Amino acid sequence: MSDAGLAPGAAALGEVAAGAARDAPNGRRRLGRTGREAAVGYLFVLPAMAIFAVFVFYPLLRTFWLGFFRVAPYPTIPSKFVGLSQYKSVLTSHDFWASLGRTVEFVILTVPIGILLGVGLATLADARIRGIRFFRTLYSSTVATSVAVASVIFFTLLNPTVGLFSYWLGIEGGNGILQSNTWALPAVATVTVWQNIGFTFILMSAALQAIPQDLLEAARIDGAGGRRRFWRVTLPLLSPTVFFAGVVGIIASFQAFGQIDLLTQGGPDNHTMVLIYYLYTSFQNNDFGTASVLATALFFILLAVTLVQFRFIERRVFYG
Template sequence: MRAGANGSLDGTQRIGRFRNASWLKVMREAGLAYLWILPALAVFGVFVFFPLAKAVWLGFFKTPPFPNLPSHFVGVSQYASTLSSALFLHSLWRTILFVIFTVPTGIVLGLLLATLAHQRLAGIRIFRTIFSSTVATSTAVASVIFFTLLDPQVGLFSYWLGQRGGAGILANPTLALPAVSVVTVWQNIGFTFILMSAALQSVPDDLLEAARMDGASRWYRFRAVTVPLLSPTIFFASIVGIIGSFQAFGQIDLLTQGGPNNHTLVLIYYIYQAAYTDNNYGLAAVLSIALFAILFVLTLAQFWFFERRVFYVAAN
């Protein structure tokens, strides 16, 4: 684009007979540019922008419980009524709680384990392998393991927590969301650990050495040198973590199905229920657009905020 603009600027400075040739050049370059981005545009268009537009459009309709029946156009009223409904606000609040339970905990634990494993000790590789192993577990496997551990009849955790018998932890309105969060943190910790370990490797030893010479304590070195240098990674982990938590589905489907009493009905699960339990695609579309808007704003806000705070080491 910039090349094209320059080209036309040059052209106006030349005498008239070159002008046409110059415009031709601009057009040709622009055409070439569009040609190059065409494949990407086609893929995005078909798989992202078209479904997005379609979802916005679908939100204007009351869709029937069965696909062989007609839809009714209701305009924006479905957006208004859904987004102000008690269930949507409840679901949004449960989602925010879920993010609060999972993201900071995951980052702190990942950083802690990475710091512990960042030692030159015999056999430390074994611990690194163990700490990162959950990255190899699927959500389904993690969920089934915890489902068994939390079972009210045979579960070890239920026994330790004195919750044996009865309906169990996953059916307890107070404990269900924290329990699902624990599974999520556990499953994500391998990924965070690997991220943090890699980042720790890149913290220059000379900086830490210099700080030590100046008499900084171990904790102060960690807080004032290591953490600022890790901030791009923490930034990355928090964005990925928040988006991941907003989209967490498998563990909720396998452990609680949104229950008890909607206490684990996070937005993504609400969308799933609307679409696939109630066949209510209009409602599901409205909810999806809401989730998209929330994630979009959140990501912009994170960039705006962290761009000012995050310390990037200059490449040299």
């Protein structure tokens, strides 16, 4: 993580200076050499740039553009240019705000609990005792389960007729938890938290191990007990990683698609219809106009979250 934490701007500045110093003594041969040098440079960046141009930047602009067209109900009739009116109608619609509300609810149900469990598990497993490797491997193990694997396991265990969890919850033979208006979203959130626990555990463990031992030792010599050391030394030093996990978690929750598709398909009665699933549903119904407006909204929301993260990374480099 420390590698990624460096601010690109600062690094680039240093490099410009180094580059200027290197270019100076080249003399007469310079023109031919710099020409060939530039050709090598462009050749090396070309493959990545071509992919980004075709599959990232062009489609992003086109998404904004498609939001200006209202798709006709029949595929044979061409879409109609309606300007900003579709943006306005979709972004003020009840469906949009309802799905955004569900998404925020989903973020609240997944991110804080996930981080709390991650910090708890990492602290618990941060001891040099026998058998600790077994526990560490086990806690990390859910990184090996994809969203789809986790969803299918829980879907089957929550099956209303033969699911083991349904039996233990005493609701076997009933409607099932995934069909409950109240419990469907918390159930999807639980699956998500479980699937992410391995990642959060790994992240928090790495951060814990990066804490200098002499700081904790100094606190111990000063008479601070285990609990006090945790609150006064460990937790403050862990806070950048907690913040990082929070931002990453929020972004991931906004993009959570697989678990909704496999567990509830947005149901029951739209109670798990989060923004990304609403986008997908509009897309499946060939309503590309609405889907594009929703994609634009999602882009700007995630952009805002990412910018907060970038600002934070910069701050950590300069003041941390």
